[in-house]
Amino acid sequence: MSFGVYVHVPFCKSKCPYCDFYSVFMRDAEIKEKYTDALVSEIRAFAKYFTPGNDTEHRFIKEAPDSIYFGGGTPSLLEPIRIREIMKALDDTFGRERDREVTLEANPGTVDRDLLKGMRAMGVNRLSLGVQSFDDEILKKLGRTHRTVDSIRAFEDARAAGFKNISIDLIFGIEGQTREIWEESLKKALELEPEHISLYSLEFMEGTVFTRRLQEGKMKETDPEEDRAMYERAVELLKEAGYEHYEISNFAKPSYESRHNLKYWNLDDYAGFGPGAHSYMTDETTGQGQRYYHLPDLEAYLKKPSKVEMMEPNGYADDMTEFTITALRLSRGIDKIEFCERFGQDFWEFYGDLAHLQFKSFMDTGHAWESEEGIGLTLKGFNVSNQILSIFV
Amino acid sequence: MDYQKYIRNFSIIAHIDHGKSTLADRLIEKTGLVAERDMKEQYLDNMDLERERGITIKLQTTRLVYKAQDGEEYILNLIDTPGHVDFTYEVSRSLAACEGAVLVVDATQGVEAQTLANVYLALDENLEIMPVLNKMDLASARPDECREEIEEVIGLDASEAPEISAKTGMGVDELLEQLIQVIPAPTGKEDGKLKALIFDSKYDNYLGVIIYARIFDGKVKKGDVIKLMSTGAKYEVTEVGYCAPGLVPTKELRAGEVGYICGSIKQVADARVGDTVTLASDPTDDPCPGYKKVQSMVYCGIYPAEGEKYESVKDALEKLQVNDAAFNFEAETSQALGYGFRCGFLGLLHMEIIVERLEREFNLAVITTAPSVIYKVVKTDGTVIMLQNPSNLPTPQEIDHIEEPMVKATIMIPNEYVGSIMELCQQRRGTMKHMEYITPTRVALHYDMPLNEVIYDFFDALKSKTRGYGSLEYELDRYQRSSLVKLDIMLNRELVDAFSMIVHESNAYQRGRFVCEKLKEIIPMHQFEVPIQAAIGQKIIARETVKAYRKDVIAKCYGGDISRKKKLLEKQKEGKKRMRQFGTVEVPQEAFTAVLKYDDNK
Numbered sequence: 001m002s003f004g005v006y007v008h009v010p011f012c013k014s015k016c017p018y019c020d021f022y023s024v025f026m027r028d029a030e031i032k033e034k035y036t037d038a039l040v041s042e043i044r045a046f047a048k049y050f051t052p053g054n055d056t057e058h059r060f061i062k063e064a065p066d067s068i069y070f071g072g073g074t075p076s077l078l079e080p081i082r083i084r085e086i087m088k089a090l091d092d093t094f095g096r097e098r099d100r101e102v103t104l105e106a107n108p109g110t111v112d113r114d115l116l117k118g119m120r121a122m123g124v125n126r127l128s129l130g131v132q133s134f135d136d137e138i139l140k141k142l143g144r145t146h147r148t149v150d151s152i153r154a155f156e157d158a159r160a161a162g163f164k165n166i167s168i169d170l171i172f173g174i175e176g177q178t179r180e181i182w183e184e185s186l187k188k189a190l191e192l193e194p195e196h197i198s199l200y201s202l203e204f205m206e207g208t209v210f211t212r213r214l215q216e217g218k219m220k221e222t223d224p225e226e227d228r229a230m231y232e233r234a235v236e237l238l239k240e241a242g243y244e245h246y247e248i249s250n251f252a253k254p255s256y257e258s259r260h261n262l263k264y265w266n267l268d269d270y271a272g273f274g275p276g277a278h279s280y281m282t283d284e285t286t287g288q289g290q291r292y293y294h295l296p297d298l299e300a301y302l303k304k305p306s307k308v309e310m311m312e313p314n315g316y317a318d319d320m321t322e323f324t325i326t327a328l329r330l331s332r333g334i335d336k337i338e339f340c341e342r343f344g345q346d347f348w349e350f351y352g353d354l355a356h357l358q359f360k361s362f363m364d365t366g367h368a369w370e371s372e373e374g375i376g377l378t379l380k381g382f383n384v385s386n387q388i389l390s391i392f393v
Numbered sequence: 394m395d396y397q398k399y400i401r402n403f404s405i406i407a408h409i410d411h412g413k414s415t416l417a418d419r420l421i422e423k424t425g426l427v428a429e430r431d432m433k434e435q436y437l438d439n440m441d442l443e444r445e446r447g448i449t450i451k452l453q454t455t456r457l458v459y460k461a462q463d464g465e466e467y468i469l470n471l472i473d474t475p476g477h478v479d480f481t482y483e484v485s486r487s488l489a490a491c492e493g494a495v496l497v498v499d500a501t502q503g504v505e506a507q508t509l510a511n512v513y514l515a516l517d518e519n520l521e522i523m524p525v526l527n528k529m530d531l532a533s534a535r536p537d538e539c540r541e542e543i544e545e546v547i548g549l550d551a552s553e554a555p556e557i558s559a560k561t562g563m564g565v566d567e568l569l570e571q572l573i574q575v576i577p578a579p580t581g582k583e584d585g586k587l588k589a590l591i592f593d594s595k596y597d598n599y600l601g602v603i604i605y606a607r608i609f610d611g612k613v614k615k616g617d618v619i620k621l622m623s624t625g626a627k628y629e630v631t632e633v634g635y636c637a638p639g640l641v642p643t644k645e646l647r648a649g650e651v652g653y654i655c656g657s658i659k660q661v662a663d664a665r666v667g668d669t670v671t672l673a674s675d676p677t678d679d680p681c682p683g684y685k686k687v688q689s690m691v692y693c694g695i696y697p698a699e700g701e702k703y704e705s706v707k708d709a710l711e712k713l714q715v716n717d718a719a720f721n722f723e724a725e726t727s728q729a730l731g732y733g734f735r736c737g738f739l740g741l742l743h744m745e746i747i748v749e750r751l752e753r754e755f756n757l758a759v760i761t762t763a764p765s766v767i768y769k770v771v772k773t774d775g776t777v778i779m780l781q782n783p784s785n786l787p788t789p790q791e792i793d794h795i796e797e798p799m800v801k802a803t804i805m806i807p808n809e810y811v812g813s814i815m816e817l818c819q820q821r822r823g824t825m826k827h828m829e830y831i832t833p834t835r836v837a838l839h840y841d842m843p844l845n846e847v848i849y850d851f852f853d854a855l856k857s858k859t860r861g862y863g864s865l866e867y868e869l870d871r872y873q874r875s876s877l878v879k880l881d882i883m884l885n886r887e888l889v890d891a892f893s894m895i896v897h898e899s900n901a902y903q904r905g906r907f908v909c910e911k912l913k914e915i916i917p918m919h920q921f922e923v924p925i926q927a928a929i930g931q932k933i934i935a936r937e938t939v940k941a942y943r944k945d946v947i948a949k950c951y952g953g954d955i956s957r958k959k960k961l962l963e964k965q966k967e968g969k970k971r972m973r974q975f976g977t978v979e980v981p982q983e984a985f986t987a988v989l990k991y992d993d994n995k
Contacts, residue, residue: 006952201948224944249948264952278953291956311956322955325962329950361977365920384920386945390966393959 002097003060003281004067004263005090007039008274009075010298013110017143017209018171018202022276022296023073034302036082042273042305043089049281050094059284061269064095067260068102070124076106080118087123101126101165101259108154109146116161126165126258127158128196134188135181138174143209148188155192165256167196172234173227174202175220182230183237190241195256199234200249201227228383235379248329248382265330267323275301279308289314289322316343320350324392328385333369333376347375351392358391397583397649401576402470402607404488406515407497408505408864412527416497416559417455417471421638423565424457424469454593454605454651455638461573469572470651472592472607474511480739481868482687483593483719485514486667489683490592490607490651493521493576495568496549500526500534500556503835504542506805506864512547523575524551525568530558538832546831579609581648586677587611587619589646589654589670594661596716600632602658603640606670607651610677613670614645619656620673621664622680627673628656660715687719689737690798690869691744691764691848692781694725694891695751696733698758698982699970703732709755710734713747720747725782729891729975730760735782738764741848760973760982762891766844769796769872784890786879789930795877795895798844801826802867808836810859817854821846822897844869845895880905882912883926887976891985905935908988915984918942923978 011026026032049060068090070083083104103126104119116127131151133139139147146154158166168189172182189197204211204221213219235245243251247265250258263270267289272279276296283290291311294301301307314322320343327334336347348356359375362368367381368388381388407413457469474487488494494515498508515522524543526536536556543551555571557564593605613619617630632655634642646652658664666687669680697706710722720743722736738744744764751757763783770778770786771793780786802823806814808830815825815838823842831837842851847867855863878901882892896904905927912925916939927935950958972979 201944201946203948224942228944248946248950261951264950264955270952272952276953278956280952280955293953322959325959326950326955362920367920382946384942384945386947386962386965387920387942390962390969393962393966 001061001269001282002063002066003269003271004069004260005065005094006069006071006260006270006272006277006279007075007086008272008277008294009035009070009073009078010275010296011035011072011077012074013077014143014145015209017213018205020205020208021071021073024298026077032078032082035298036078036085038302038305039086039273040089043086043093045306046271046273047093058281058290060271060281060290061284064097064100065090065271066097066100067263068100069260070102070104072105074107074110075104076110076115076119080115080122083119083122083124103128103167103258103260105130106154106158107146108150111154111157113157113160116158116163120162125163126167127163128167128169128198129154129158129194131155131168131189132171133174133177134185135177138177138181138185141174141176142171152188152192155194165196166194167198167258168192168194169198169200171200171202172230173222175222177222177230179226179230179233183233186234186237190237195253196258197238197243197251198249199231199238199251201231231383232379244331245379246331248385265326267319267326283313286313288316289319316345317350319343320345321393324351325389328375328377328389328392331376333374335374337373355391359388362388396647397579397581399465400468400470400579400649401493401573402472402491402579402649402651403493403495403572403576404472404474404491404515404520405495405497406474406484406488406508406511407527408499408502408507408511411497411499411502411505411508412559413497416495416525416527416557416565417473419559419562419565420457420469420471420569421455423562423569424459453638454636456635456651459569459573462570467573468650469569472651480719480743481510481514482685483666484511485517485683486590486592488515488518488520489667489681490590491518491520492579493523493572495572496522496524496543496547497527497559498524498539498543498554499528500536500539501528501531502862503535503539504546504805504831506803506837506866509546509805509837510803510866512549521576522549523572524549524554526551526554526556527559529556530561530563542832542835579649581608582610583612583648585610585648586675587613587617587670587672588677588679588681589613590681591621591664591666591668591670593666594664594718596661597655600640600655602655602661602664604654604656604658604664604670605636605651606646606654608646608648609681610648611672612645612647613654613672618673619654619670620676622669622671622676623665623684623686624663624668626663628658631655631657662714662718665718687739689719689721689739689767690844691738691740691766692735693738693744693764694727694730694733694760694762694782695722695736695748696727696730696760696762696891698760699973701758705755706734706751706757706759709751709757710736712755713750717747719743727762727784727891729889730762730973733760737781741852758982760891760985762985763894763988764848765895766798766848768798768877768895771796780895783879783893783895786895794874796872797875797877799870799873800842800844800847800867801870802840802842802847802865804838804840804855804863804865805831806836806838806855806859806863808834810863811836811838813858814838814855814863817851817858818842821851822899841870842867843873843875843897845897878929880908881928882908883924883928884912884916884975884978884980885921885923886926887978889975889980892988901929902934905929909935909937911988912980912984913937913939915981915987917972917979917981919978921977 010023012023048056102124104124105128107130134148136147204214238251245251246257269281275294275298278293280291290313292308339347368377405413453473455471459467459469472487474484540551543549555564555568588610589606589608591604591606594602597603615630620627632642633646634640635652667684671677697703719739722734725735751759768780770780772791773793818840823840826839829837876898877895878898880894880896909925909927922941923939925937926933972981
């Protein structure tokens with residue numbers, strides 16, 4: 001089994017008021033060098049877990065990663081030369097898989113054609129553009145520093161730089177965003193013909209400016225009815241345009257699903273580097289999934305990059321639960337036979353009759369389906385998926 | 394030497410919050426029993442619940458030693474009384490154990506309904522009453538008006554009443570001196586036949602039941618065989634002693650003294666409050682008057698919540714019963730809630746306390762159904778059912794008529810609230826008997842009211858409408874024929890028997906609407922629409938609808954989020970555990986009590 005690598009780049013030029021990913025204001029360019037050195041040293045230190053014969057607490061898999069993902073923060077603030085250093089450390093440590101997906105998240109307005117060419121040359125082959133909206137008013141509301149023209153230019157530059165796999169992020173359910181404005185953004189996105197689109201219903205995450213404003217009554221949540229109408233309209237439009245709705249918030253042209261993100265939803269292994277990054281790696285010695293993470297603290301990370309917080313090893317039940325609640329986010333649902341082969345237990349035997357009964361009640365109302373081979377949620381079920389997923393925790 | 398000359402047995406009586414427990418604390422402190430650093434606030438209220446609610450539920454009795462200005466040492470037995478309307482009988486038995494009572498009146502508030510009720514109880518026992526004005530440290534104290542009130546309303550001479558502050562300790566020495574002068578010493582016959590009054594009892598894991606008793610005549614010691622006169626049961630005494638306030642064993646208890654007696658008694662129901670203890674070999678011919686077996690007035694169902702074991706609840710109820718003779722329970726089943734118990738209480742507060750103790754002390758999750766009084770159902774065939782559970786009401790064809798318990802209620806309020814309280818009482822089917830001005834600004838309203846109306850939310854409504862200044866006292870009066878109907882609630886067209894309640898015909902529509910509206914607020918959205926209906930017989934009288942949920946989804950779920958999202962889902966599931974499934978509908982536990990709560994906006 002291969003695994004995915006996640007590299008967190010915790011710098012932003014300005015903090016978006018809805019975002020709860022860890023990032024700090026980038027004061028100077030020097031920090032980039034220091035940070036790259038820290039990342040490289042963490043990656044190299046990680047080698048001990050991969051070397052047979054080394055006496056370490058944990059032993060992880062040895063195959064080279066088939067996905068590398070630079071997320072943030074704003075990874076496009078790192079120069080290609082830094083990306084190269086990091087990639088080299090990864091290759092030296094884990095080996096180099098020929099067919100790999102290397103994604104870079106980029107903000108329109110922070111990239112130009114040369115930079116993107118550079119990134120391409122360093123092996124980045126997938127670009128995820130944080131467009132969020134094609135409406136300048138909405139962009140302002142979201143606290144974004146770029147404008148629609150920047151998004152379109154960035155997209156064209158990426159194509160010109162040779163990117164054949166580009167994803168666009170859009171947000172809906174924002175106060176003041178009408179269905180018309182939303183549909184307009186969707187249509188503009190479709191005109192660009194990206195290979196992949198992510199559509200996120202705005203969430204009020206703990207500790208964000210938006211959440212504070214919401215609590216202070218200065219902002220309103222979008223009416224659920226309105227939010228779902230936007231979602232359902234988007235699903236309709238994207239399907240018509242030939243995209244597969246493969247995960248609650250994700251759409252792709254055939255064979256362009258995000259390989260990296262599928263790892264999260266399939267409970268496959270991934271190793272995260274950088275402050276705030278999380279990992280899930282199967283420990284070969286115990287066969288159990290091991291979660292660990294870095295505290296979201298850049299200063300601490302720079303001092304001691306290899307320090308991680310180990311969590312309790314996952315038991316089989318944890319694995320099954322986590323697999324189920326993430327795999328049911330996928331349209332294809334869960335293959336019951338695969339489940340049984342992977343975990344050595346029949347799906348419904350594990351969850352029990354009561355859970356099955358509860359699940360069936362969602363089938364009766366058209367929220368879920370079950371066939372001989374698999375189970376899953378319908379579009380209607382996606383809308384209220386927490387209700388269904390909570391059967392399985 | 395006559396030792397009884399140096400004993401004073403007394404209680405402190407007061408309206409709730411007038412400072413009874415604080416004064417008790419000060420007395421204990423003054424007489425040096427408990428070092429100041431060990432003083433928990435309000436020493437006598439020893440359950441957390443009591444401290445939180447500021448009321449005394451379980452009695453505590455304390456022996457204080459006071460060196461008076463005359464140079465003599467006096468034994469002061471302070472017998473605490475429970476401070477709530479539900480426990481009138483217990484209060485009367487505690488008072489019966491005393492020669493006198495200290496009447497604490499909050500000088501900022503004046504005489505309240507409960508003050509009066511307690512004074513009458515004390516007068517019934519021929520006690521010497523010594524008024525005291527408390528909270529004199531507050532700027533709003535008005536001692537002169539208070540004295541006047543005490544004299545006018547109660548008819549006690551209050552000119553000598555000490556002005557104190559139980560909080561600061563001011564005036565407490567004067568109080569103690571006056572107490573010795575005013576309250577008479579006991580005059581029991583030490584060589585007479587044993588006659589002791591049980592004023593409290595509690596269960597102890599090691600000693601069995603501890604009887605708290607006042608010895609009127611004779612004496613008792615370890616090894617004696619005692620007899621409880623109401624049951625005739627005999628026990629060998631294993632220990633006697635004083636309450637200081639912990640148990641301090643002693644050789645014997647003599648006439649005039651207050652203390653405890655143990656005799657391997659298994660549950661408090663065997664040593665009931667008010668009963669007389671005597672010697673089996675030489676019983677008294679003159680038992681203490683006034684014994685009665687306390688009756689439950691309010692009933693409700695208690696059911697294990699989802700995931701809670703029936704046996705654990707039963708076990709806990711048994712343990713509580715061992716210590717509470719006024720509480721009883723028996724098994725019952727509900728179609729909606731499964732196996733559970735029908736429990737009887739003295740009143741609504743008693744019920745709330747038991748439920749809270751189940752939750753806190755035993756860590757149990759339980760569901761309580763609507764409290765109900767006992768209805769007298771006279772069937773067409775002439776048989777009579779004392780109905781505790783509304784769902785057991787026979788069909789209308791079988792019923793000749795129903796009678797409901799009526800109470801005499803006394804409500805004391807500042808006069809500006811008279812209008813709104815009369816309106817409230819009228820809504821609750823009360824009939825005003827008379828109204829008296831106690832002072833130019835304070836009014837006592839005397840009402841004839843159905844108990845059923847009192848137990849729902851009357852007290853909350855009274856408090857709310859009078860900004861907390863209203864007080865209530867009631868006692869059971871009689872049964873009276875009344876037009877009562879059973880109100881049923883249906884969720885998604887299925888009857889939920891645990892919600893059924895008996896209401897007066899004239900209130901049925903209003904209550905039906907109220908319950909439906911409340912349930913609409915409380916029942917979460919489902920994946921389908923949930924109609925909530927109130928019905929009398931086949932007739933639907935109110936309806937609300939809970940809409941189907943439309944959105945409950947995590948939009949973003951990637952690597953770092955999984956543990957967090959899992960927790961979120963677990964919390965959601967935990968929330969569901971607090972729900973009961975009725976057919977296809979999930980109902981939160983609090984729905985059962987919420988439909989009974991007073992709502993200011995209605």
